[in-house]
Structure formats: C-alpha cells, structure tokens
Amino acid sequence: MLKTLHLTFILLSLSSFIGRVIISEIKPTLLEIKIIKIAPHIINSILIISGIALIFQGNWFASDYGWIIAKIFVLFIYIGLGILALKLKGQNKWLAFAAAVLCVIYIGVVAVTKNAFFFL
Numbered sequence: 740m741l742k743t744l745h746l747t748f749i750l751l752s753l754s755s756f757i758g759r760v761i762i763s764e765i766k767p768t769l770l771e772i773k774i775i776k777i778a779p780h781i782i783n784s785i786l787i788i789s790g791i792a793l794i795f796q797g798n799w800f801a802s803d804y805g806w807i808i809a810k811i812f813v814l815f816i817y818i819g820l821g822i823l824a825l826k827l828k829g830q831n832k833w834l835a836f837a838a839a840v841l842c843v844i845y846i847g848v849v850a851v852t853k854n855a856f857f858f859l
C-alpha cells in the first residue's frame with residue numbers, strides 16, 4: 740500500500756517535471772499559473788514523506804542503509820538539476836534535463852537492488 744503510493748508519486752513527480760520542462764520551452768507563461776507552480780511541491784513532498792514512512796515500515800535503519808543515503812543524496816542532485824533544466828535555455832537546459840532523468844533512473848535502480856554501487 741505504502742510502496743504503491745511511493746511508486747505512484749515517483750511517476751507523478753517525473754511526469755510533472757517533464758511536463759514543466761516542455762511547457763518552459765513552448766509557453767513559459769503557463770508556469771506562472773498557481774496550480775502548475777504548487778502541484779509539483781505537493782507531489783514531491785508526498786514522494787519524500789512516503790519514502791521516509793517506508794524506511795520505518797521496513798525498519799531499514801536497523802540494517803544496511805547505505806543505499807537509502809545514496810537515494811537521498813542523489814535526490815538533492817535531481818532537485819538541483821531540475822531547477823536548472825527549468826531555468827536554463829538551449830543545450831545546457833537539455834543537458835540538465837537528461838542528467839535529472841538519469842538521477843531518477845539511478846535512484847530507482849538503487850531502490851530495487853539496495854546497492855548504491857550496483858554498476859560495479
């Protein structure tokens with residue numbers, strides 16, 4: 740149940756991010772609309788809260804939790820790159836966008852493998 744909520748809000752977070760990047764390219768004035776401004780914050784807060792709740796539900800801090808620290812660390816990078824992708828223009832915008840999406844993929848794979856260094 741909690742995991743379903745977490746997974747649902749990952750999809751909502753990613754689609755709202757991709758949606759806003761597309762809007763920032765084709766009609767940036769739409770980004771000033773209140774609901775488009777506020778909704779991502781609500782979605783991302785629920786995503787983080789559901790992640791924290793899953794830590795307690797799985798009692799993860801009692802076992803090997805390095806992968807959770809990696810998730811949180813890369814989450815901050817995702818947020819920073821997301822801001823850049825919305826603010827920058829041209830090639831740098833798309834570089835930041837691609838790097839942000841890669842961060843989400845990394846966080847997802849780390850969650851499934853429970854290994855921050857799954858690529859080694």
Ligand code: HEM
Nearest residue numbers: 749787790791793794797799810811814843846847850851
């Ligand atoms: C973009 C952000 C995030 C993505 C893409 C993501 C991805 C995932 C995925 C795919 C799972 C399911 C893993 C499985 O069933 O094997 C999961 C579970 C989990 N996530 Fe996240 N997550 C994100 C953010 C967070 C945050 C911020 C936290 C902690 C503060 C967190 C903590 C957890 C925990 C504890 C689980 C449960 C693992 C288990 O019990 O098997 N996640 N996450």
